[in-house]
Amino acid sequence: MVGDAASSAPVGSIVAQIEQGSKVxxxxxxxxxxxxxxxxxxxxxxxxxxxxxxxxxxxxxxEKMVR
Structure with a gap:
């Protein structure tokens, strides 16, 4: 995900891209x-x-010692 999504894209597709990035x-x-x-x-x-x-x-x- 590099910010190449269209600004007029539906909200669902943006959320799907975010979720896919989270899975990776x-x-x-x-x-x-x-x-x-x-x-x-x-x-x-x-x-x-x-x-x-x-x-x-x-x-x-x-002075301490671990054994």
């Missing part, structure tokens, strides 16, 4: 969401395999 973006968003989930799972597996079991980090005035 929904499908794209769904695929991106699934891909990101796969990436995060892979990163989690690699972190579990290669990182140490304990991870120290600093908090203002204290």
């Amino acid at each position: 973006f929904s499908a794209i968003h769904k695929r991106l969401h699934m891909s990101q989930g796969k990436e995060l799972r892979l990163i989690g597996e690699l972190n579990g395999e290669f990182l140490d079991n304990e991870y120290p980090y600093e908090v203002v005035g204290d």
Whole structure:
């Protein structure tokens, strides 16, 4: 949808074009969401395999550790 609709077009056809554009973006968003989930799972597996079991980090005035 690039704004090439006629200004005298019926309202129903304009609404149909908007809905079609929404379907395309929904499908794209769904695929991106699934891909990101796969990436995060892979990163989690690699972190579990290669990182140490304990991870120290600093908090203002204290030092904490994730195990």
